[in-house]
Amino acid sequence: MSNTFGKLFRVTSFGESHGIAVGCVVDGCPAGLELSEEDIQKDLDKRKPGTGLAGTTRKESDKIKILSGVFEGKTTGTPITLITYNEDQKSKDYSNIKDVFRPGHADFTYDAKYKGNRDYRGGGRSSARETLARVAAGAIAKKILAKEGITISGFVKEIAGITCENYSQKDIDRIYTTELRMPDKDAEEKAEEKIKEIIMAKDSVGGIVEVIAKGVPVGLGEPVYEKLSGEIAGALMGINAAKGVEIGSGFSCAKMTGSKHNDLMQTENKKISFLTNHAGGILGGISTGEDIVARIAFKPLASIAKEQKTITKDIKNTKIEIKGRHDICVCPRAVPVAEAMLAIVLVNALMEFKARE
Secondary structure: OOOEEOOOOEEEEEEOOOOOEEEEEEEOOOOOOEOOHHHHHHHHHHHOOOOOOOOOOOOOOOOOEEEEOEEOOEEOOOOEEEEEEOOOOOHHHHHHHOOEOOOOOOHHHHHHHOOOOOOOHHHHHHOHHHHHHHHHHHHHHHHHHHOOOOEEEEEEEEEOOEEOOOOOHHHHHOHHHOOOOOOOHHHHHHHHHHHHHHHHOOOOOOEEEEEEEEOOOOOOOOOOOOOHHHHHHHHHHOOOOEEEEEEOOHHHHHHOOHHHHOOOEEEEOOEEEEOOOOOOOEEOOEEOOOOEEEEEEEOOOOOOOOOEEEEEOOOOEEEEOOOOOOOOOOHHHHHHHHHHHHHHHHHHHHHHHHHOO
16 A cells, blocks of 8 residues: 655654554655644644534544654754644444445455455544645645745635635635635535535435645646646546546546637737636646636545445345445535645646755
8 A cells, every 4th residue: 555645845744533543654844844733734624524514423623743853843854754643433333333334435445455454443544534645745735835935725616516706815715714614605505505405314415625736837747647737637636535646627628629629829018928827827738827627526424324335244145324424515625635746746847846946
């Protein structure tokens, strides 16, 4: 199992959903970066469980602790170890299904890959609780990017087919003050009503999250095998419950003509700009200097209380009703995770770019 992401800025996560703790080791962070636990906690608070209409009722403070790599408020250039201890595990919720494969989960594939050695409590390593480590590491990546004038934001674009259409950058900037992380108030109100219906029906819904990176310089990424678009897509697809990623106009470009899709260029006072950004800030695998825009489609979460058909570990037919505390829609809590993964990709690309200067 690969638990490390990145090349120059490397993140290795550890821990299970119902284990003692979860966390990560970040290696490759430059020395001298001002960093505190509060810097990281701000982002962790955006994804922690126990908040929001669509979220799980599991209560975790997600209090982060820096164990190494920071001295007198600054990074030392050595590995940074971050940890948070689990506080509200209810492993007994899973004891009755330890020998049953939950539909839509990784139970079956993990059991097959690791020869039956699987932590069934909340999915173990396959749980979205692991994304806490990604957000913690992403908070460091964001600080590095901010020093270069690069900022990253995200929001929920769509829930259950209800799409945000009327919003401004100001609405996106205050996204973490909203219930469902949707910048369009009318769309959010409709989504809230839909989620209430889904809760009563003991079901779940999917949606789309959009992330945007501003201030990215021209030239990040490789032209062939490590295209920036490919690295971003891979990182975002690696988030739990992600089933599709598009950059810029994405799949809608299949319905466009070249004359409509091409981002026309112009110059004024020798400054180059694009009239549109269908490319999503990337051409030929290399950043253009325009905003990098990506969207992730998330599936309806698999843990639902409806009775479903499945099989047992000893290959017998059975039925299952999943108990416990689960999200109704992953999208609101996935926003900071998507921001973090985009930040980690861009930090690596930026470091590679600067290494050639």
